[in-house]
Amino acid sequence: MNWMSLQVLLGGVSQYSTAFGRVWLSVVFVFRVLVFVVAIQQVWNDEQKDFICNTAQPGCANVCYNKFFPISHVRLWALQIIFVTCPSLMVVAHVKYREMKDEKYITLHKGDHLYVNPGKKRGGLWYTYILSLMFKAGFDAGFLYILYFLYHFDMPNVTKCTEEPCPNTVDCYISRPTEKKIFTLFMVVSSSVCIFMCICEIFYLINNKVRKFLRKRRDRITDSNYRRVDPTASSTQNLSNLEKAKAAAEEKESEPT
Amino acid sequence: MGDWSALGKLLDKVQAYSTAGGKVWLSVLFIFRILVLGTAVESAWGDEQSAFKCNTLQPGCENVCYDKSFPISHVRFWVLQIIFVSMPTLLYLSHIVFLMHKEEKLNKKEEKLRDIQSKGEDVDVLLRKIEIKKFKYGLEDRGKIKMRGGIFYTYIMSIVLKSIFEVVFLLIQWHLYGFTLSAVYTCQKFPCPHKVDCFLSRPTEKTVFIIFMLVVSLVSLALNVFEFFYVILKRMKDQIRESAKNFESACNIKPCPRNLSSYGYYNDCSAPAPVPNLGYNLDTGDKSNSSDNYDKQANEQNWTNYSTEQNQLGQTQRFPYPEKVTLGKDLLLLKELEPRPSSRASSRARPDDLDI
Numbered sequence: 001m002n003w004m005s006l007q008v009l010l011g012g013v014s015q016y017s018t019a020f021g022r023v024w025l026s027v028v029f030v031f032r033v034l035v036f037v038v039a040i041q042q043v044w045n046d047e048q049k050d051f052i053c054n055t056a057q058p059g060c061a062n063v064c065y066n067k068f069f070p071i072s073h074v075r076l077w078a079l080q081i082i083f084v085t086c087p088s089l090m091v092v093a094h095v096k097y098r099e100m101k102d103e104k105y106i107t108l109h110k111g112d113h114l115y116v117n118p119g120k121k122r123g124g125l126w127y128t129y130i131l132s133l134m135f136k137a138g139f140d141a142g143f144l145y146i147l148y149f150l151y152h153f154d155m156p157n158v159t160k161c162t163e164e165p166c167p168n169t170v171d172c173y174i175s176r177p178t179e180k181k182i183f184t185l186f187m188v189v190s191s192s193v194c195i196f197m198c199i200c201e202i203f204y205l206i207n208n209k210v211r212k213f214l215r216k217r218r219d220r221i222t223d224s225n226y227r228r229v230d231p232t233a234s235s236t237q238n239l240s241n242l243e244k245a246k247a248a249a250e251e252k253e254s255e256p257t
Numbered sequence: 258m259g260d261w262s263a264l265g266k267l268l269d270k271v272q273a274y275s276t277a278g279g280k281v282w283l284s285v286l287f288i289f290r291i292l293v294l295g296t297a298v299e300s301a302w303g304d305e306q307s308a309f310k311c312n313t314l315q316p317g318c319e320n321v322c323y324d325k326s327f328p329i330s331h332v333r334f335w336v337l338q339i340i341f342v343s344m345p346t347l348l349y350l351s352h353i354v355f356l357m358h359k360e361e362k363l364n365k366k367e368e369k370l371r372d373i374q375s376k377g378e379d380v381d382v383l384l385r386k387i388e389i390k391k392f393k394y395g396l397e398d399r400g401k402i403k404m405r406g407g408i409f410y411t412y413i414m415s416i417v418l419k420s421i422f423e424v425v426f427l428l429i430q431w432h433l434y435g436f437t438l439s440a441v442y443t444c445q446k447f448p449c450p451h452k453v454d455c456f457l458s459r460p461t462e463k464t465v466f467i468i469f470m471l472v473v474s475l476v477s478l479a480l481n482v483f484e485f486f487y488v489i490l491k492r493m494k495d496q497i498r499e500s501a502k503n504f505e506s507a508c509n510i511k512p513c514p515r516n517l518s519s520y521g522y523y524n525d526c527s528a529p530a531p532v533p534n535l536g537y538n539l540d541t542g543d544k545s546n547s548s549d550n551y552d553k554q555a556n557e558q559n560w561t562n563y564s565t566e567q568n569q570l571g572q573t574q575r576f577p578y579p580e581k582v583t584l585g586k587d588l589l590l591l592k593e594l595e596p597r598p599s600s601r602a603s604s605r606a607r608p609d610d611l612d613i
Contacts, residue, residue, distance in 0.1 A: 002295055005262075005265070005292070041300070049308075058310045058312045058456070059455070061310075062308060062310055062440070062456035063440055063456060066462075071465050072301065074297075074300060075297045075300070075301055079469075082292060082296070165454060
């Protein structure tokens with residue numbers, strides 16, 4: 001398994017996403033996964049070999065490195081990318097579940113579809129999608145916080161260390177600190193952009209839903225023939241209900257004549 | 258980075274035939290174990306031996322102490338764990354492939370018989386027999402795998418084996434290393450001149466990943482246990498429902514119209530007694546792996562199920578037998594039509610059995 005297989009796994013997600021979601025996925029793959037694989041792993045490649053402490057005491061460098069880097073940036077970002085891309089699989093699972101229900105319905109009801117379009121974000125799928133966006137933003141923010149808590153987004157040139165078995169306070173020198181700082185800032189900015197996009201997408205979806213609801217309410221007040229559409233029913237059921245209501249209304253009109 | 262694509266391809270095939278719980282387990286396996294292992298864990302453990310420094314100049318001491326502290330590296334240990342834990346799923350897949358193979362053969366036979374039928378010959382009895390067999394061995398029912406008989410026991414066995422392997426590996430890991438790594442290991446082994454301190458690389462990071470992999474193993478184990486109880490309860494519910502249907506249909510016996518030219522099931526009509534026996538006899542005479550897994554009650558229940566399902570779907574099931582032939586002769590006719598193997602033993606592997 002490598003990053004490309006993750007890409008294949010998530011390839012099917014974009015068809016169920018909004019435009020924001022597709023942009024988000026592209027940002028993740030181009031600015032985070034690609035940069036991670038191509039650049040960042042090379043920069044951090046020799047982080048322990050070139051972590052030199054000003055002492056001949058064996059083991060001092062190991063211990064000081066361990067104290068200063070409890071978990072390496074590279075591993076943190078790898079875990080962050082994995083956790084951030086997983087919630088989209090919830091949406092895929094929900095759509096697959098709907099497709100399965102649809103198939104069962106078709107065999108029992110001979111051709112009638114339960115869901116006109118299983119990927120349409122109505123009813124339960126809307127909530128699953130919103131939940132997945134919240135998880136994505138949450139995981140991203142969580143990992144950013146861990147990075148801040150451990151390293152304050154900084155990479156100093158030299159650190160001081162007094163751990164056993166170092167005989168005194170030794171100076172330890174990190175390899176390529178400036179380059180690492182640049183890439184750290186780059187990853188922080190791209191994570192922030194992704195969080196921002198998730199939040200925008202959440203607001204966009206909620207806004208859409210509120211507008212639809214208000215429009216329906218307004219139509220209901222103005223249009224006396226309006227039939228309430230059940231928001232929890234599927235689109236086909238709603239359509240068939242509307243048609244039945246129309247037919248019933250037409251019958252009532254034609255009866256007196 | 259190791260190449261997991263071979264295992265990945267095999268497990269992908271299983272996805273289509275798993276229950277929902279099985280699919281979640283497979284996703285957890287792929288994403289949180291294999292992917293994390295390949296991307297993060299292997300790079301964290303990358304320099305474990307080169308950065309293992311001992312406080313001595315004695316050549317060979319570091320090698321010996323590293324070997325003593327880490328009889329098997331964590332990475333290799335987790336690789337073995339993943340392979341062992343995926344193996345029972347592959348057993349389940351091989352059973353499914355075997356059944357698919359059988360179904361294909363039956364389909365081919367059916368095609369041939371239909372060809373013969375179109376030329377005018379009467380092969381209805383044989384066709385009926387093939388339909389019964391297909392029903393018995395049929396894998397898919399409305400897109401979902403039919404979990405009963407042989408497949409059910411294979412699936413349960415695979416879940417049990419998976420759980421056992423997880424527990425065994427967790428116990429071995431706990432016994433060898435515990436679930437943390439300390440920064441310093443003391444070591445006194447030839448050729449080290451005295452007790453030396455040896456320093457690991459990145460012990461904190463490694464501890465974080467050890468705990469992460471431990472949590473994922475426990476989650477997988479929990480999923481297995483949950484799946485086990487779910488499948489068993491579902492099966493019990495199905496069996497209770499079936500026996501309730503049997504009871505109902507036994508209570509609602511009405512005589513069928515006498516002017517039938519062929520035996521058939523009609524709505525609310527009792528089945529003529531011989532026909533279930535017919536199906537039953539066909540089964541017991543047949544040589545196959547699955548028939549040993551079916552006990553007589555399951556056979557009868559299946560048959561009644563089939564008829565009830567057909568009733569529910571509003572179809573009548575006709576069993577065209579010649580009018581004047583008595584039942585005993587029917588059975589004899591069937592037995593003569595297709596050569597039966599003499600032995601009922603079915604546990605030997607046959608040359609045309611499954612290829613994976």
